[in-house]
Amino acid sequence: xxxxxxxxxxxxxxxxxxxxxxxxxxxxxxxxxxxxxxxxxxxxxxxxxxxxxxxxxxxxxxxxxxxxxxxxxxxxxxxxxxxxxxxxxxxxxxxxxxxxxxxxxxxxxxxxxxxxxxxxxxxxxxxxxxxxxxxxxxxxxxxxxxxxxxxxxxxxxxxxxxxxxxxxxxxxxxxxxxxxxxxxxxxxxxxxxxxxxxxxxxxxxxxxxxxxxxxxxxxxxxxxxxxxxxxxxxxxxxxxxxxxxxxxxxxxxxxxxxxxxxxxxxxxxxxxxxxxxxxxxxxxxxxxxxxxxxxxxxxxxxxxxxxxxxxxxxxxxxxxxxxxxxxxxxxxxxxxxxxxxxxxxxxxxxxxxxxxxxxxxxxxxxxxxxxxxxxxxxxxxxxxxxxxxxxxxxxxxxxxxxxxxxxxxxxxxxxxxxxxxxxxxxxxxxxxxxxxxxxxxxxxxxxxxxxxxxxxxxxxxxxxxxxxxxxxxxx
Numbered sequence: 001x002x003x004x005x006x007x008x009x010x011x012x013x014x015x016x017x018x019x020x021x022x023x024x025x026x027x028x029x030x031x032x033x034x035x036x037x038x039x040x041x042x043x044x045x046x047x048x049x050x051x052x053x054x055x056x057x058x059x060x061x062x063x064x065x066x067x068x069x070x071x072x073x074x075x076x077x078x079x080x081x082x083x084x085x086x087x088x089x090x091x092x093x094x095x096x097x098x099x100x101x102x103x104x105x106x107x108x109x110x111x112x113x114x115x116x117x118x119x120x121x122x123x124x125x126x127x128x129x130x131x132x133x134x135x136x137x138x139x140x141x142x143x144x145x146x147x148x149x150x151x152x153x154x155x156x157x158x159x160x161x162x163x164x165x166x167x168x169x170x171x172x173x174x175x176x177x178x179x180x181x182x183x184x185x186x187x188x189x190x191x192x193x194x195x196x197x198x199x200x201x202x203x204x205x206x207x208x209x210x211x212x213x214x215x216x217x218x219x220x221x222x223x224x225x226x227x228x229x230x231x232x233x234x235x236x237x238x239x240x241x242x243x244x245x246x247x248x249x250x251x252x253x254x255x256x257x258x259x260x261x262x263x264x265x266x267x268x269x270x271x272x273x274x275x276x277x278x279x280x281x282x283x284x285x286x287x288x289x290x291x292x293x294x295x296x297x298x299x300x301x302x303x304x305x306x307x308x309x310x311x312x313x314x315x316x317x318x319x320x321x322x323x324x325x326x327x328x329x330x331x332x333x334x335x336x337x338x339x340x341x342x343x344x345x346x347x348x349x350x351x352x353x354x355x356x357x358x359x360x361x362x363x364x365x366x367x368x369x370x371x372x373x374x375x376x377x378x379x380x381x382x383x384x385x386x387x388x389x390x391x392x393x394x395x396x397x398x399x400x401x402x403x404x405x406x407x408x409x410x411x412x413x414x415x416x417x418x419x420x421x422x423x424x425x426x427x428x429x430x431x432x433x434x435x436x437x438x439x440x441x442x443x444x445x446x447x448x449x450x451x452x453x454x455x456x457x458x459x460x461x462x463x464x465x466x467x468x469x470x471x472x473x474x475x
Contacts, residue, residue: 036157037157037215038154038157038158038165039165040213041150041153041154041157041213041214042154042165042168042169043213044150044210044211044213044214045150045151045153045154045169045170045172045210046168046169046171046172047172047206047207047210048108048112048146048150048207048210048211049147049150049169049170049172049173050172050173050175050176051115051176051203051204051206051207052088052115052143052146052147052207053173053176054172054173054174054175054176054177054180054297055176055180055200055203055204056081056084056085056088056143056269056272057173057176057177057180057269057272057293057297058176058177058180058181058184058272058293059080059081059084059135059273060181060272060273060274060275060276060277060293061181061184061185061188061276061290062184062188062193062196062197063077063078063273063274063276063277064276064277064280065188065193066080066128066131066193069193070127070128072128073402073406074277074402074405074406075399075402075403075405075406076128076402077128077402078273078274078398078399078401078402079128079132079136079398079399080128080131080132080135080136081136081269081273081398082136082394082395082396082397082398082399083132083135083136083137083140083395084135084136084137084139084140084143085140085269085391085394085395085397085398086140086391086392086394086395087136087137087139087140087141087143087144087391088140088141088143088144088147088387088391088394089144089265089387089388089390089391089394090140090144090387090388090391091140091141091144091145092144092147092148092383092384092386092387092388092391093148093381093384093385093387093388094144094145094384095107095111095144095145095146095147095148095149095384096148096149096152096245096380096381096383096384096385097381097384098145099148099149099152099380100380100381103216104149104152104153104211104214104216105211105212105214105215105216106211106216107145107149107211108145108146108149108150108207108210108211108214109207109208109211109212110142110145110211111141111142111143111144111145111146111149111207111211112142112146112204112205112206112207112208112210112211113142113205113208114138114139114141114142114145115139115142115143115146115204115205115207116142116201116202116203116204116205116207116208117138117139117142117201118134118135118136118137118138118139118140118141118142118201119134119135119139119197119198119200119201119204120197120198120201120202121134121138121201122134122135122139122197122201123194123195123197123198123201124194135197139204142204142207144387146207146211147387148380148383148384148387149214149380150169150210151166151169151367151383152379152380152383153214154166154169155367155368155371155376155379156376156379160312161312162312162368162371163307163308163311163312163318163364163365163368164305164308164309164311164312165308166308166364166367166368167304167305167307167308167309167311167364168304168305168308169364170304170360170363170364171300171301171304171305171360173297173300173304173360173363174296174297174298174299174300174301174302174303174304174356174360175297175298175301176297177272177293177294177296177297177300178294178295178297178298178300178301179294179297180297181276181290181291181293181294181297182287182290182291182294184196184200184290185286185287185290187199187200245374245378245380245381245382245384245385246385248374248378248381248382248385249385251374252433253373253432253433254373254374254382256428256429256431256432257369257370257373257386257429257432258385258386258389258390259428260425260426260428260429261366261386261390261425262389262390262392262393262425263393263421263422263424263425263428264326264362264366264390264393264421264422264425265390265393265394265397266393266394266396266397266400266418266421267330267333267397267417267418267419267420267421267422268329268359268397268418268422269394269397269398270333270397270398270401270414270415270418271293271296271333271336271352271355271415271418272293273398273401274398274401274402274405274411274414274415275289275292275293275296275336275352276289276290276292276293277289277411278336278337278410278411278414278415279292279348281410281411282341282343282348283343284345284348288345291349292348292349292352293352295349295352295353295356296352296353296355296356296359297356298353298356299353299354299356299357299360300356300357300359300360301360302357302360303356303357303358303359303360303361303362304360304361304363304364306357306361307321307325307360307361307362307364307365308364311364311365311368317437317438317439317440318365318368318369318372318440319369319372319429319432319435320435321361321365322362322365322366322369322429323426323429323430325358325361325362325365326362326422326423326425326426326429327422327423327426328354328358329355329358329359329362329419329422330419330420330421330422330423330425330426331419331423332351332354332355332358332419333355333415333418333419333422334415334416334418334419334420335351335419336348336351336352336355336415337410337411337412337414337415337416338412341412367383370382370383370386372440397418397421400414400417401414401415401417401418402414404417
C-alpha cells in the first residue's frame with residue numbers, strides 16, 4: 001500500500017493546476033504522510049529538547065551556588081547562561097548548513113557529544129572564564145547543532161499535524177523543567193555543584209542515540225556533476241549562500257518576523273534564570289523557590305499540547321494565535337514580581353502557572369509559523385538564520401536582568417523590562433504583510449534552481465519529481 005500523499009496515479013491530468021493548488025495550500029506543494037517514522041522522530045525530539053532547553057531552564061538552581069563560590073556579581077554570573085543561550089542560537093545556522101551539505105544524523109550526534117562534554121568540563125572549573133568557555137561556548141555549540149536539525153526533521157515529516165507534532169516534541173521542555181528543578185536542587189545538596197554538573201553532562205550524552213534515530217538519506221546525483229571540476233570562489237560562495245539561505249535576509253516578511261522573535265528572546269528566558277533567586281529574595285525556602293519554576297514547567301506541558309491541538313483545528317491563523325500568546329506571556333512576566341511583593345506564595349505560584357501555560361503555548365507556534373512565511377523548502381536555513389539573529393537578543397536578556405538587579409537591589413525592574421520586550425515583539429508581528437487578513441495567504445515557493453536541499457526533500461521519502469506532481473492535499 002502506498003503511503004498517504006504518494007497515491008497520485010488516479011489523476012494524471014491537470015498537473016499544473018493541481019500543483020498550483022497544492023503549493024497554495026500545503027506550504028510549498030508537499031503533502032507528507034503524518035505518522036510512521038515521523039512519530040519516532042517526535043520521541044527523539046522530545047528527549048533532545050528536554051536535555052537542551054529543559055536543562056537550560058533549570059540552571060537557575062546553580063545561580064546562587066556560583067555567586068557564593070566565585071564571589072561575583074549577579075551580572076557576571078548571568079553571562080554563563082547568556083553565553084550558552086547565545087551560542088546555541090548563533091551556531092544554529094552552522095547546524096543547518098551542515099545538514100544541508102551532509103547529514104542531519106551525524107550533526108545531531110556530534111551536538112549531543114559536545115553538549116555533554118561542555119558540562120563535564122564545567123564541573124572542573126576554577127574561575128568564571130572556565131564556565132563561560134565550557135557551559136557557555138562548548139555546550140552552546142552542541143545545543144546549536146541539535147536544535148535546528150531536530151525541529152526541521154519533524155517539520156519535514158508532517159503537514160496536517162505539524163503543530164501538534166512540534167507541540168508534543170517541545171512539551172518535554174515543560175516536563176523536564178518540572179522534574180529537573182527539584183532534582184538539580186537535590187544533586188547540588190548531595191554532590192555539590194561540581195558533582196551535579198558532572199551528572200548533567202552524562203545525561204546530556206543521551207542526545208547521541210536520539211540523533212542516531214534520524215534516518216540518513218542518500219545524496220542526490222545532481223550536485224555531483226561539479227565534483228570533478230575545480231570550483232571557483234564565486235561557486236563556493238554561491239553554494240555557501242544557498243546552504244544558509246542568505247537570500248531570506250532580503251525579504252521583508254522574514255526580517256520583520258525575525259525582529260519580533262528577537263524581541264521575544266530578550267525577555268522570554270529571564271524568569272527561568274532569575275525566578276528562583278527572586279523567590280529566595282522574597283523570603284521563600286529553597287524548595288519553595290524551586291517548586292515555583294517546576295509549577296511553571298508543569299503548565300508549560302499543557303500549554304504546548306493544547307496550543308498544538310487547537311492550532312491544528314484551523315479556526316484561527318497561526319500568526320494571530322502567536323501574537324495573542326506573546327502578549328499574555330509579557331503580561332504575566334510583568335506580574336511575577338508584583339505577586340511576590342505581597343509575600344503571598346500562593347499568588348506567586350498562580351502567576352507562575354499562568355506564565356508557564358502561555359509560554360508553552362507560544363513556543364511551538366514560533367517555529368511552525370516559519371514555513372508559512374518562507375515555505376517548507378527553505379525551512380532548515382530559515383530556522384538557522386532565525387536562531388543566529390536572535391542570539392544577540394538572548395545574549396542581552398539575562399545580563400540586563402542581572403544588571404538591573406545589581407542597581408535596584410531586587411528583581412522587580414528586571415521582570416518588568418523583560419515583559420515589556422515581549423509586548424513590543426507582539427506589536428511588531430502586527431506589521432507583517434496580511435497580518436489583519438482572516439485567511440492564510442499562499443506561502444512563497446522556493447526556486448529549486450537556486451537552492452536544492454535534499455535533506456528536507458528526502459526526509460519524508462518524497463523525491464523532487466514526486467513533489468512536482470502532487471495534487472491538492474486532503475483536508
